[in-house]
Structures are given as C-alpha cells and as structure tokens.
Amino acid sequence: MHQDPSAPHVVIVPAMGVPSPYYRTLAAALDAIGWTSCTMAARGIDRDTQAPSRGHDWGYSELVEAVADHVFKVRTQHPETPIVLLGHSLGGQVSLGYLLDGGAADGLVLAGASEPWFWHYRARSWGIWALAASVPLISALYGYWPRWGFGGPQPRTLMREWARFVRRRRFPYPSGPLPVGRLHVPTFVLQVEGDMLSVPRSARALARVVRDDDVTWWDYRLADAPDDARIDHLAWAKAPAPAVAALQDWWARERSEVTAG
Structure with missing residues (x-):
C-alpha cells in the first residue's frame, strides 16, 4: 500500500447526497503527502449503486455495516497499516456508529459532522424542525426521500432515522442517546468557518462521544482557503490543502505520543 509503515490509509465516508467522485481532489491531496485513501460508495447516489425506491430501502445500520466490511478488508490485506476514518457530515455520524458498535480504527476525522438536533441552530431551529417533521409524510408518499429534497434521493428508513435525530436527539445506530466520553x-x-449545517454547538455535541483529551479541534478559516477558493460545508473538500496539512501535523503528533508511550 505504501512504504512508510506509519502512514495511514484513510477511509472517506461521504456526506449525505454527495457522490464519491466529489472527493477525488481530497484523495489526491492525501496521496501527495504519502498517505493512501479510498472513498466508500455513496449508496443510492453513485451511478453503480441502486437508487432508493419503495422496494429498495436501507438505514444507518446498513451504512455502518458497509464501513465494518470495508475496514475488515483493509485490515486483512494490510494488517500493519493504520486506518483513519474520515467521516464527512453524515459520514461522521456513520463512522461514530461503527465505533460505538464495537468497531476499531486508529484515528477518526469528523469533518463538518454534527449532532443535528434542531435546538442547536438557534434562529433556524424551527425551520430545521419543520424539515425533519416533513420526512415521514413525504417518504411515505413517494416510498423514499425524493431527489428534490434535502440531500436526496435517500431511502425512507435512513431519512426517518435522521429526522428523529433532528427532532428527538436520538442517535440512529446504535439507537439511543449519545454516550459521553465512550470512545478512546x-x-x-x-x-x-461559517458552516451553516455543522455549527460549533452541534459539532461539540457529536464529538463529546470521544474522550476530551483525545480530541483535536481545527478550524478551516475562509481567509486560509487557497487561491480565494470558496469553502463551505461541502466545498472545503475541493480545496483541501490546508486541511490535509493540518491532518498531517495531527497524525505526526499522535504517532510521536504513541512511540513515546
């Protein structure tokens, strides 16, 4: 996979409604620093996957299972290679679900990932609540969440689980309240900066699952975007150089601590 045994393999878990080719620039930036990576298929979005429909449905548990299967294959083929899960938005929730369900990784990146409980969003809270409240009705009408909807198309079970997370603060899988400090x-x-979907309060709420002393926070500021590139909840992955440099520094510090320990 690569010559440097300390260099990780990054498993990119996509955001809701984002096709896997969107992350090619990010994957190339990781490759440029000597890391390897792969992007998991965006089920129902990528061309080689079956679209959601009334007869074809899935939820968070199936996405967590897909991460588990993928990590197992990498571990089997490259047992000495560290694995870092990079979960973007919904992918961060799925990555945490995998770890909370007994999975293991050597590192975790939560990129624009959050606990989307509506009350975190202050002035926009009731608009987000209304969006989540519309999910059961619309998904029942169509049999799935349609393309014109937020993040669509998506399967009805996944969207209903997401909507309960928004309205009731119930983590989809493993189902229940988020534990505090469970993961090491x-x-x-x-x-x-300025991410309207993953606001600081919602990001902190999701990250509390990990022990505080294991968490490193990094802000991608608008002023740091290369060549005046536009960055937001999604577009940072198209201008990933500052983030990848910060990741490289973080990983070097983590590995030096492991070696010193």
Missing part, C-alpha cells in the same frame, strides 16, 4: 480514539474535528 485520536480524533481530529474539522470545522469550516
């Missing part, structure tokens, strides 16, 4: 894994939280 080096974690890098990437927040984009």
Whole structure:
C-alpha cells in the first residue's frame, strides 16, 4: 500500500447526497503527502449503486455495516497499516456508529459532522424542525426521500432515522442517546468557518462521544482557503490543502505520543 509503515490509509465516508467522485481532489491531496485513501460508495447516489425506491430501502445500520466490511478488508490485506476514518457530515455520524458498535480504527476525522438536533441552530431551529417533521409524510408518499429534497434521493428508513435525530436527539445506530466520553480514539474535528449545517454547538455535541483529551479541534478559516477558493460545508473538500496539512501535523503528533508511550 505504501512504504512508510506509519502512514495511514484513510477511509472517506461521504456526506449525505454527495457522490464519491466529489472527493477525488481530497484523495489526491492525501496521496501527495504519502498517505493512501479510498472513498466508500455513496449508496443510492453513485451511478453503480441502486437508487432508493419503495422496494429498495436501507438505514444507518446498513451504512455502518458497509464501513465494518470495508475496514475488515483493509485490515486483512494490510494488517500493519493504520486506518483513519474520515467521516464527512453524515459520514461522521456513520463512522461514530461503527465505533460505538464495537468497531476499531486508529484515528477518526469528523469533518463538518454534527449532532443535528434542531435546538442547536438557534434562529433556524424551527425551520430545521419543520424539515425533519416533513420526512415521514413525504417518504411515505413517494416510498423514499425524493431527489428534490434535502440531500436526496435517500431511502425512507435512513431519512426517518435522521429526522428523529433532528427532532428527538436520538442517535440512529446504535439507537439511543449519545454516550459521553465512550470512545478512546485520536480524533481530529474539522470545522469550516461559517458552516451553516455543522455549527460549533452541534459539532461539540457529536464529538463529546470521544474522550476530551483525545480530541483535536481545527478550524478551516475562509481567509486560509487557497487561491480565494470558496469553502463551505461541502466545498472545503475541493480545496483541501490546508486541511490535509493540518491532518498531517495531527497524525505526526499522535504517532510521536504513541512511540513515546
């Protein structure tokens, strides 16, 4: 996979509604620093996957299972290579679900990932609540969440689980309230300045699952974007150089601590 045994393999878990090719620039930036990576298929979005429909449905548990299967394959083929999960938005929730379900990784990146409980969003809270409240009705009407909806198309079970997370603060899988300080894994939280979907309060609420002393926070500021690139909840992955440099520094510190210990 690569010559440097300390260089990780990054498993990119996509955001809701984002096709896997969107992360090619990020993957190339990781490759440029000597890391390897792969992007998991965006089920129902990528061309080689079956679209959601009334007869074809899935939820968070199936996405967590897909991460588990993928990590198992990498571990089997490259047992000495560290694995870092990079979960973007919904992918961060899925990555945490995998770890809370007994999975293991050597590092975790939560990029624009959050607990989307509506009350975190202050002035926009009731608009987000109304969006979540519309999910059961619309998904029942169509049999799935349609393309014109937020993040669509998506399967009805996944969207209903997401909507309960928004309205009731119930983590989809493993289902229930988020535990505090449950996970002991080096974690890098990437927040984009001005991100309207992953606001600081919601990002902190999700990251509390990891022990405080395992969490490194990093803000991608608008002024740091290369060549005046536009960055937001999604677009940072198209201008990833500052984030990848910060990730490289974080990983070097983490590995030096492991070696010193």
